[in-house]
Amino acid sequence: MRILIVEDDALLGDGLQAGLRQRGFDADWVRDGSAALLAVRSESYAATVLDLGLPGIDGMEVLSQLRAQRSAVPVLILTARDAIDDRIRGLDGGADDYVLKPVDIDELAARLRALVRRAHGEAQPELRNGELVLNPATHTVHFRGQPVELGAREFALLHELLLGAGRVLTREQLESRLYGWGDEVESNAIEVHIHHLRRKLEPEVIRTVRGVGYLMPRAD
Structure with a gap:
């Protein structure tokens, strides 16, 4: 954040x-x-x-x-x-x-x-989307009831995607929200973190909208 x-x-x-x-x-x-x-x-x-x-x-x-x-x-x-x-x-x-x-x-x-x-219109301290739960205060993530270990950037990226669930976020938007002044940002940094999140969760949790960006669909 x-x-x-x-x-x-x-x-x-x-x-x-x-x-x-x-x-x-x-x-x-x-x-x-x-x-x-x-x-x-x-x-x-x-x-x-x-x-x-x-x-x-x-x-x-x-x-x-x-x-x-x-x-x-x-x-x-x-x-x-x-x-x-x-x-x-x-x-x-x-x-x-x-x-x-x-x-x-x-x-x-x-x-x-x-x-x-x-x-972002969230009243609860935890961010939830289906079986995915992220707690910003404790810096923990659970998926289908099981804890998921994430690196700092992975956690920050997942946080942004959850806050924007249901909306497409561009790579540029995500970079701007994750990296401060003086941070070195590799050209494929967001793509790498997305790949790691999909591997640790499941591929369909984060969708690629070709030519636009990334989308976390809202769970029913």
Whole structure:
């Protein structure tokens, strides 16, 4: 799950990025509002962690511009501003959650998972499609009642396919959601991971739509 961290404090930003990566997120990090707007326009993120006290364009203006541009990316405000008026303004301005610093990294990870679930209309903590069950919190997968061992990228890819079950996702979309800045991406990386998932599950779980991309059919 690829997310964007917008935080100007170098120590905190580095800590958030490292902590969330340890918990299975692919986290990019920028330090100002202009960079945040550019990143959200050009990349595909499951969610954004947004500080309010940013240099140049502040966090509230970033949020306002994102919503004015019809960006639906879930936004979690992470700030030291604890006044009730600030919280109301943030949530009414389009934020999906408002969290005060300092925050426990496990709580932040859980809140991000919840934001992504809600953004995809999922109420349950587990993602289910027929006999396939994926739990983002425990990083586990079961198929037909049996545990399935997956590598980190395989898990991330399966997560994206489950979130998009019933829709065709292109290779470019999947690459954008799985790989952050600085990651080396082989030209056939998605195809290789798809092959491994089919072998560990079964071929029909993921279908190839020739010339378009990949589809996980919704189970009845």
